[in-house]
Amino acid sequence: MGNVSSIIFQRLLLGLVTLLIVSIVIFVAVNLLPGDFAELILGQGATPEAVSTIRRDLGLDQPLIVRYMQWLGGIATGDLGTSFAQLNFKTNLGGAGDVGVIDQILPRLSNTMFLALVTAAIAVPLAVTLGVLAALFRNTVFDRVANVATLSSISSPEFFMAYVLILFLAVLNPILPSLSNIFEGMSFTERLEKSMLPALTLTLVVTAHMMRMTRAAIINLLASPYIEMARLKGMSPMRVIVKHALPNALAPIINVIALNLAYLVTGVVVVEVVFVYPGIGQLFVDSVKIRDIPVVQACCLIFAAAYILLNLTADILSILSNPRLRHPK
Amino acid sequence: MSTIVWIVGALVVIAAGGYVFRLLGQMLTGNAPKYRDMSFGVAFGYVLAVALVIGTVWFYLQPTVVEVNGQQTAVASVTFFRWAVQAVILGSVAAYWFKFVGKNFGPEASRKAFRTMPLTASFGILIIGVYTFVAIFAGQIAVTTIIGLAIGFMVILAASRNRLNKDSHAGIGFLLFAILVICSVMYFVGPLAPYGQEEILGAANILPGGNTATGGDPAYPLGTDSIGRDILSRLIYGAQNTVGIAFVTTVLAFAIGVTLGFLAATLGGWLDQLLSRAVDVLMAIPSLIFALLLMTIASVWAPRLGIPLTYFMVLIIAVIDSTRVFRLSRAVASNIVVMDYIEAAKLRGEGLGYLIFKEILPNATAPLLAEFGLRFCFVFLTIAALSFLGVGIQPPLSDWGTMVKDLAPFINFAQFAPLAAVTPLLAAGAIALLTVAVNFVVDWMLHKSSGLKE
Numbered sequence: 117m118g119n120v121s122s123i124i125f126q127r128l129l130l131g132l133v134t135l136l137i138v139s140i141v142i143f144v145a146v147n148l149l150p151g152d153f154a155e156l157i158l159g160q161g162a163t164p165e166a167v168s169t170i171r172r173d174l175g176l177d178q179p180l181i182v183r184y185m186q187w188l189g190g191i192a193t194g195d196l197g198t199s200f201a202q203l204n205f206k207t208n209l210g211g212a213g214d215v216g217v218i219d220q221i222l223p224r225l226s227n228t229m230f231l232a233l234v235t236a237a238i239a240v241p242l243a244v245t246l247g248v249l250a251a252l253f254r255n256t257v258f259d260r261v262a263n264v265a266t267l268s269s270i271s272s273p274e275f276f277m278a279y280v281l282i283l284f285l286a287v288l289n290p291i292l293p294s295l296s297n298i299f300e301g302m303s304f305t306e307r308l309e310k311s312m313l314p315a316l317t318l319t320l321v322v323t324a325h326m327m328r329m330t331r332a333a334i335i336n337l338l339a340s341p342y343i344e345m346a347r348l349k350g351m352s353p354m355r356v357i358v359k360h361a362l363p364n365a366l367a368p369i370i371n372v373i374a375l376n377l378a379y380l381v382t383g384v385v386v387v388e389v390v391f392v393y394p395g396i397g398q399l400f401v402d403s404v405k406i407r408d409i410p411v412v413q414a415c416c417l418i419f420a421a422a423y424i425l426l427n428l429t430a431d432i433l434s435i436l437s438n439p440r441l442r443h444p445k
Numbered sequence: 446m447s448t449i450v451w452i453v454g455a456l457v458v459i460a461a462g463g464y465v466f467r468l469l470g471q472m473l474t475g476n477a478p479k480y481r482d483m484s485f486g487v488a489f490g491y492v493l494a495v496a497l498v499i500g501t502v503w504f505y506l507q508p509t510v511v512e513v514n515g516q517q518t519a520v521a522s523v524t525f526f527r528w529a530v531q532a533v534i535l536g537s538v539a540a541y542w543f544k545f546v547g548k549n550f551g552p553e554a555s556r557k558a559f560r561t562m563p564l565t566a567s568f569g570i571l572i573i574g575v576y577t578f579v580a581i582f583a584g585q586i587a588v589t590t591i592i593g594l595a596i597g598f599m600v601i602l603a604a605s606r607n608r609l610n611k612d613s614h615a616g617i618g619f620l621l622f623a624i625l626v627i628c629s630v631m632y633f634v635g636p637l638a639p640y641g642q643e644e645i646l647g648a649a650n651i652l653p654g655g656n657t658a659t660g661g662d663p664a665y666p667l668g669t670d671s672i673g674r675d676i677l678s679r680l681i682y683g684a685q686n687t688v689g690i691a692f693v694t695t696v697l698a699f700a701i702g703v704t705l706g707f708l709a710a711t712l713g714g715w716l717d718q719l720l721s722r723a724v725d726v727l728m729a730i731p732s733l734i735f736a737l738l739l740m741t742i743a744s745v746w747a748p749r750l751g752i753p754l755t756y757f758m759v760l761i762i763a764v765i766d767s768t769r770v771f772r773l774s775r776a777v778a779s780n781i782v783v784m785d786y787i788e789a790a791k792l793r794g795e796g797l798g799y800l801i802f803k804e805i806l807p808n809a810t811a812p813l814l815a816e817f818g819l820r821f822c823f824v825f826l827t828i829a830a831l832s833f834l835g836v837g838i839q840p841p842l843s844d845w846g847t848m849v850k851d852l853a854p855f856i857n858f859a860q861f862a863p864l865a866a867v868t869p870l871l872a873a874g875a876i877a878l879l880t881v882a883v884n885f886v887v888d889w890m891l892h893k894s895s896g897l898k899e
Contacts, residue, residue: 137726148742249486258490264565271884272877273826275833275849279856279873283866287859288522291448294857354484378731385733386830390853400734401834404741412741419734427729 124432131428138420139191143184146413191417194218197410199403217414221396225418227298228388228395231311232380235318240373243323247330247369252357254335266324274383278317278390285313296393314391318384322376329372333365367437374430381422459496463489505530521863528867540568552616562889569885576879580684585636591628598625640675642682643841649673654864667868670851676868679843680875687832687844688879690759691825697763698824699817702770707801709771710778721775724768732765733830739765740836754839758831766824773816777809811894818887822880829876848872 178186190197199217250262269277286294296310334357337343346356385397392398396415403411467488470480507523544567547559559567598621606614640646646669652660653668653676661668667676709717727735743757781787782805790804831837832846840847852869859866 134726134729138729141726141730142738145738145742149745252486253490257494267565267884267888268877268881271822271826271880273829273833273873273880275830276870276873276877279849279853279870283525283856283859283870284522287857287866288525352484354486383731383733385737386833389834400737404737404834404836407741407745409741412738416730416734416738420730423731424729 120435123435127428127431127435131424135421135424138424139188139417140184142413142416142420143187146409147180149409197414199408199411217410220399220411221414221418223300224394224396224399227393228381228384228397230307231314231318231384231388231393231395232377234308234311234315235322235380236377238315239319239323239326239376242319243326243373244330244369246323247327248334248357248362250327250331251334251338251361252353254331262327266328269320269324270328274317274321274386275390277320278314278387281313281317281320282390285316294391296391298394311393314384314387314393317387317390318380321383322379326369326372326376330365330369333368334361337361337364367434370433370437371430374426374433378423378426378430381419381426455496459492460489462492462496466492501530521860524863525859536568537564540564540571543567543571552612561893565885566889569882569889572878572882573886576684576688576882579637579681580688582631582637583681583685584638586628586632588632591625591632594628595625598622638675638678638681640678642674642679642686642843644675644678645673646675647673652862652865653868661864667871668865670848674843676848676852679848680845680872682843683845683848683872683875686838686842687825687828687846687876690755690838690844691821691828694759694763694828695766695817695821695824697759698766698820699770699813701763702767703774703813705767706771706774707778707805710775710782711797711800711805717775720771724771727765727768728772733827736761736765736827736831737834737836740831744836755842758828758837762824762827762831766820766827769823770816770820774809774813777812778805781805781808815887815890815894818883818890822883822887825876825880845872845876849876 187197195216195218197217199220246262250259253259282294285292292313293310294313296314298307298310302310338361343356343360346360347353351359384393384395385401387393388395388397389401396418399411400415400419402408403415463485467480467483467485470477470483474480504523504526507520509520509523509527510517511520541564544559544562544564547567548556550556602614602618602621605617609617646665648662649669649671650673651662651665651668653666654661655663655666657663665675665677667680669675670679705720709720739761740754740758743761744754746752747754747757787800787804790800795803828837829844829846832844833850835847835850837846838844849869849872852872855865856869857866
């Protein structure tokens with residue numbers, strides 16, 4: 117096991133380094149903005165005194181490296197700064213006190229996680245079952261229809277899927293609500309019902325990809341001698357595939373599932389906007405539109421971290437599912 | 446809840462039907478091998494397919510208007526279902542005839558390609574052709590463009606005379622001549638779009654359909670939007686803007702990615718390390734998120750520099766997507782540079798330019814071409830998503846993503862006015878149709894080149 121744990125340790129370290137570099141990229145990109153935050157907050161009618169005050173308050177008179185270190189230190193202690201919108205609200209209208217970016221992001225992040233989990237719970241079993249069926253009935257009418265259908269659903273934009281589902285399931289046949297109005301203290305079933313349409317849309321997008329990869333991974337193995345042996349023993353095709361091919365195809369399947377989960381966390385932006393789902397993607401787009409830099413920066417970092425983490429998980433799981441690495445000679 | 450009960454009930458009935466179907470087959474054919482060895486799954490599949498066909502036909506034949514309490518009420522779902530079925534049938538028939546024409550006319554090489562391609566691929570080629578035609582002739586084509594094309598084609602023909610054999614030279618000449626004829630005809634026919642894309646016409650919010658009794662106007666077949674621009678014209682111009690910008694972006698991404706990828710593979714050393722690590726970092730950030738971050742910054746810069754935001758968007762997406770192209774072209778090229786013929790060329794003393802353009806590029810064309818198709822789809826979808834979120838292609842240019850965003854609320858009226866709900870779906874469907882078409886063609890190309898038979 118020493119071999120595997122050292123490989124995994126290396127991967128974890130590599131992931132951490134990647135995350136650090138990504139944070140530098142994001143920080144530098146944000147600092148490419150002309151002028152600085154102070155002018156952005158105050159807008160057109162900024163007086164020099166006001167600008168210099170805000171600059172001092174936010175520490176913008178410090179050199180770039182010091183500011184980066186401060187930002188990084190803030191992230192480590194859970195302090196992501198305060199959004200411009202909240203600052204404005206506080207100074208101009210005497211608003212709600214100190215609402216940091218972290219307080220804005222956390223509830224929304226948990227909403228997005230909920231959506232991703234619901235989607236995964238529907239999509240993963242569905243995709244693996246359909247993939248096995250497509251491999252079992254390969255080159256039949258079912259396989260052709262599945263091929264055309266999955267290819268179409270992979271290549272359609274998410275909002276097309278979303279609006280078609282809204283049209284058929286919310287407007288023409290009012291089965292599910294078309295707006296995901298989610299708030300604190302809802303019961304679980306109600307919440308599930310409200311987030312069903314966005315989850316179904318995401319399911320359509322990710323199932324197709326996972327199903328194609330499952331089918332390809334299984335078909336790849338069907339030419340192996342041990343599959344032929346199993347067939348010659350007189351096993352039923354279903355049993356050959358489920359008992360003999362599927363366990364050996366697990367590594368690529370797990371990999372593609374993890375990659376699609378990474379897509380679920382990061383690719384939800386458009387779907388959340390369509391259904392007005394109060395997730396982190398919606399917050400991100402809103403902040404992009406009003407150029408609320410601290411929020412954009414923080415969301416970007418969270419998305420990148422989730423993406424890197426899930427890719428890392430995929431990597432580690434595929435190492436763990438490889439018997440040659442688990443039991444070295 | 447009752448919906449789930451209905452679905453489960455239907456599945457149970459179909460399962461029973463499958464069992465009976467297999468049993469009947471075995472009894473009636475005297476246990477023929479086909480029925481004797483049929484697994485239950487296959488029998489279930491047959492009955493399910495028959496049930497689906499019957500269900501489709503039955504639902505298609507439902508009346509679109511029913512009388513409830515003495516009032517005529519439209520059943521919108523039947524209307525939409527009919528449109529969807531008609532679109533699928535029309536697409537299949539068009540693809541069939543296109544394949545038929547391609548199979549029987551033209552040079553032998555293209556006839557052979559058409560003979561072996563599946564219906565989906567011929568559908569894809571047909572759609573790509575239609576989109577190109579609409580994109581090019583959306584506005585009035587200028588005389589100078591036609592003359593420029595004629596001169597350019599002449600130069601191409603003269604330059605390629607000695608390099609190609611006689612038949613393919615004649616074939617290319619005929620193709621270029623046909624393009625010139627089409628351009629000239631379209632010059633006299635005029636623009637495809639009835640109005641300009643920015644033109645604000647008299648009345649706003651005219652419903653589609655052109656029926657004055659239901660709030661339409663025959664002058665605007667698809668109606669007008671909330672500030673009185675003709676939706677049909679904007680859809681047609683959308684082909685030019687959305688597809689054109691996506692195409693330019695993809696070409697740019699390929700120019701950057703392939704150049705750097707080939708250089709990294711041929712030169713190796715620290716350049717390769719530097720570029721590969723930089724690409725690793727850029728690829729660790731999800732592309733749509735990174736594009737949104739950079740667009741935020743660009744949207745501050747754009748007005749200060751006086752450069753339209755759309756240029757920034759093209760550049761940003763090209764750079765982000767070139768990382769993926771870099772990965773592929775580096776992988777392909779590093780498989781080629783270890784070949785003996787590269788060694789021979791190096792020993793002959795050929796320069797870097799000769800190696801890249803004459804030795805590596807011709808051998809890397811097939812995978813790069815397939816990647817171009819896929820990359821175009823991704824770029825196209827990213828641009829559509831950005832525009833849909835409101836930070837992509839900016840007005841007054843019309844584009845499909847923005848149109849979907851602006852017209853989306855009309856979907857909620859589908860129950861009472863099916864026509865009103867059609868326009869946002871048309872714009873979204875236009876995006877989906879093109880990406881589906883390109884994917885069909887790429888899928889066929891990959892399948893053909895991989896030689897997979899299973």
